[in-house]
Amino acid sequence: MAVIERIAEIHEEMTAWRRDIHSHPELGFEEARTADLVAAKLAEFGCEVHRGLGKTGVVGSLRIGNSTQAVGLRADMDALPIQEENTFPHHSTHPGKMHACGHDGHTAMLLGAAKYLAETRNFEGQVHFIFQPAEEGLGGADAMIADGLFEKFPCDAIFGMHNRPGLEAGKFAVRSGAMMAGGAFFDIDITGYGTHAARPETGVDSVVVASHIVTALQAIVSRNVCPLDTAVVSTTQIKAGDAYNVIPQTARLSGTVRTFSTEIMQLIEKRMIQIAKGVAEGFGAKAEVDFRMLFAPTVNNEKEADYAAEICNAIVGENQVERNPPLIMASEDFSAMLNKVPGCYLNLGNGLEEGGCEVHNPAYDFNDKVLPLGASFFAKLIETRLAKETL
Numbered sequence: 001m002a003v004i005e006r007i008a009e010i011h012e013e014m015t016a017w018r019r020d021i022h023s024h025p026e027l028g029f030e031e032a033r034t035a036d037l038v039a040a041k042l043a044e045f046g047c048e049v050h051r052g053l054g055k056t057g058v059v060g061s062l063r064i065g066n067s068t069q070a071v072g073l074r075a076d077m078d079a080l081p082i083q084e085e086n087t088f089p090h091h092s093t094h095p096g097k098m099h100a101c102g103h104d105g106h107t108a109m110l111l112g113a114a115k116y117l118a119e120t121r122n123f124e125g126q127v128h129f130i131f132q133p134a135e136e137g138l139g140g141a142d143a144m145i146a147d148g149l150f151e152k153f154p155c156d157a158i159f160g161m162h163n164r165p166g167l168e169a170g171k172f173a174v175r176s177g178a179m180m181a182g183g184a185f186f187d188i189d190i191t192g193y194g195t196h197a198a199r200p201e202t203g204v205d206s207v208v209v210a211s212h213i214v215t216a217l218q219a220i221v222s223r224n225v226c227p228l229d230t231a232v233v234s235t236t237q238i239k240a241g242d243a244y245n246v247i248p249q250t251a252r253l254s255g256t257v258r259t260f261s262t263e264i265m266q267l268i269e270k271r272m273i274q275i276a277k278g279v280a281e282g283f284g285a286k287a288e289v290d291f292r293m294l295f296a297p298t299v300n301n302e303k304e305a306d307y308a309a310e311i312c313n314a315i316v317g318e319n320q321v322e323r324n325p326p327l328i329m330a331s332e333d334f335s336a337m338l339n340k341v342p343g344c345y346l347n348l349g350n351g352l353e354e355g356g357c358e359v360h361n362p363a364y365d366f367n368d369k370v371l372p373l374g375a376s377f378f379a380k381l382i383e384t385r386l387a388k389e390t391l
């Protein structure tokens, strides 16, 4: 691993930042402490600091020379509503909240790159270090864009990175074109007729209706989506009832849908409404569907993906860079930024063993060993892309 030497020297410091953030996780749009920490570090490094974009978002800008070229580098800062199972010293001190997606690591890596670039100043142009809130389904990227992110900080290209458990530490994965799925959330409200549980014939059981809808929804992917296309329909919440002896009048199903194209997303929405309403009606109940498209598919610009892969090659060597990794069913709201500015989102291996368990798992942890790799990627990208003119 040929990480930048100066970045290797601050490995311990980056680890300390990462663990500090890990032990103080904050949910989307509540990242007050994390944003304070990020803003203080950026100011200390000598960046111009802008706060309040997307509520808790922070942008640090660094300009060297007079070039008008500008590159955006993005990290996310939010944690998840998960009770951490880890017992290591830097475990979460906030009950029910946890950095289970490694955004603590993403933030630490980008801070490391900012520290290095501000110190060495070996580029010409402008870098915007974008620390985004609320990536986990609350629309943090959209909120920053709505607050004028790219008008206030115009970028010619934008790059971001996510750790990936299951990919060896020391490896990068870069894909051009569609890379991650688009995502939608849905709620289905079922209204039956509540009654005594011992006299079901006098009511319409919303729990039975909900159960049939959950099962019927599984037929959308297997029977309506072309087998050559990829889609997921997952019902993840069933809420109904408060008593042993009451058939509840209402039930609510919630979940998520993932696809790699908008057309298939629309097909699924249409079928979900037909199935929910049709099944409910068959039982004498009613169903209302609220279907909300949250993330567009994450699509990398080919030129920028090639560029990013070359930078990875320079750091870890060509055989450590996967150029055609499989599509990822998870979604990423960096897609909203990529819809505005060409760029590339890539993956950094979090390792097969240490931190090898999947993100969003209560035993997950970001692998601190890879901090210098991510920081070196961002730093080298800037030094190459915004290289100083040599006379």
Ligand SMILES: [Zn+2]
Residues within 6 Å of the ligand: 100, 101, 136, 359, 360
């Ligand atoms: Zn996540």
Ligand SMILES: [Zn+2]
Residues within 6 Å of the ligand: 101, 102, 103, 135, 162
């Ligand atoms: Zn994440």
